[in-house]
Amino acid sequence: MAKGKFLTREEVRAEYEKRAGIYEFAVYLYYLVGFRIGRYRRLAVEAIAPRQGDTVIEIGCGTGMNFPLLREKVGPEGRIIGVDISEAMLKRAAKRIDAAGWKNVELVRSSAADYAFPEGVDGIIATGVLTYEPDYDKVIERGARALAPGKRWVVFDYKMPTGWFRRLVPLFAWISRPFGISLPLFDRTPLESIKRYLRHVKIKEFYFGLIFIASGEAS
Numbered sequence: 001m002a003k004g005k006f007l008t009r010e011e012v013r014a015e016y017e018k019r020a021g022i023y024e025f026a027v028y029l030y031y032l033v034g035f036r037i038g039r040y041r042r043l044a045v046e047a048i049a050p051r052q053g054d055t056v057i058e059i060g061c062g063t064g065m066n067f068p069l070l071r072e073k074v075g076p077e078g079r080i081i082g083v084d085i086s087e088a089m090l091k092r093a094a095k096r097i098d099a100a101g102w103k104n105v106e107l108v109r110s111s112a113a114d115y116a117f118p119e120g121v122d123g124i125i126a127t128g129v130l131t132y133e134p135d136y137d138k139v140i141e142r143g144a145r146a147l148a149p150g151k152r153w154v155v156f157d158y159k160m161p162t163g164w165f166r167r168l169v170p171l172f173a174w175i176s177r178p179f180g181i182s183l184p185l186f187d188r189t190p191l192e193s194i195k196r197y198l199r200h201v202k203i204k205e206f207y208f209g210l211i212f213i214a215s216g217e218a219s
């Protein structure tokens, strides 16, 4: 295991309660080091292949930065359910929903592990979340069972890259420290869980595999 410490679920929640106010600003700072997060969000949402009228669950929705993209795909007839462990992040997501006047975006405060997925959903997405969740493998398995056949689970996250880029991992972890990301979280491998529980897996990698978007289809 890498050096450092895992934060517990409760510690991660506490970090996000404290830092919700600067979360979006901090996300934009990643552009300064070349991470084109907006592009990855778009690719991740497209990987669900959502259609108008679909029901999509976002695990760890945070302040709802993916909602505009998801809402555009599912339209006013669809349904978006955003799940997050942090009340402060959800408060900001609620403001975004109110400001946009969306009537079909719901929020649920829950850890990913405790969330009971509704049956027969049309897509599940988690962006920058699952390495925080100690039971990420079970979450992916349960989500896979809840998806309607042929529908997709999408994870956009980070993992250990290959080659010389590995040397930059401590820098990435350091930049991301305010959000509880540390080297041990690289031992959590949601990508492997996607491969384990879903079929027709598609993977896009960036920065020598540091960033990935993986999606798989439910049978």
Ligand SMILES: C[S@@+](CC[C@H](N)C(=O)[O-])C[C@H]1O[C@@H](n2cnc3c(N)ncnc32)[C@H](O)[C@@H]1O
Pocket: 009, 012, 013, 016, 059, 060, 061, 062, 063, 064, 065, 066, 083, 084, 085, 086, 089, 110, 111, 112, 113, 126, 127, 128, 129, 132, 133, 134, 179
């Ligand atoms: C890096 S932010 C990502 C937010 C959003 N998905 C985005 O792309 O902007 C991580 C989010 O995951 C939430 N989170 C962390 N651990 C969680 C868990 N075990 N269950 C549910 N949400 C969790 C945090 O509260 C935070 O809102």
